Amino acid sequence: MGNVLIMEINYIVVCIAAVLAMVLGFVWYGILFKKKWMEIIGVNMDITPEEQKRIQKKMIPMYLLQFVLVLLQVYVLAHFVQQFGIDMSFGTAIWIWIGFVMPTIASGVMWTNTSKNMKLMQFLIHAGYNLVVFALFGFLLGIG
Secondary structure (H helix, E strand, C coil): CCCCCCCCCCHHHHHHHHHHHHHHHHHHHHHHCHHHHHHHHCCCCCCCHHHHHHHHHHHHHHHHHHHHHHHHHHHHHHHHHHHHCHHHHHHHHHHHHHHHHHHHHHHHHHCCCCCHHHHHHHHHHHHHHHHHHHHHHHHHHHHC
């Protein structure tokens, strides 16, 4: 049968990475690129405070689902890191972004019904966020 690799995943680091990814997402999409991102996804910013609160309340389940998905990403990446070695964690994370994440984002954006400029901006903002997140994941898994 061969040797069985027992993977030791640091679940605390996985959780910390997921929380940091959510915080980074808030900063990335909600502060740094807020105006452009809202334009790209077609959100009307001229709404009343009451309407804004109603919309935010509806978004709670999406944030919870997003957190679960991020946990899954970090957990799976942790398995790859364990397979290739902790010393390769940052490189592994970047290669996974290059080979899987970035092309998936590009494919999704490419087929939208928006202008070339909007497609490019959507790709750059979204892929950029994911690059920073995966670099963060790789770094944290490497020190954890």
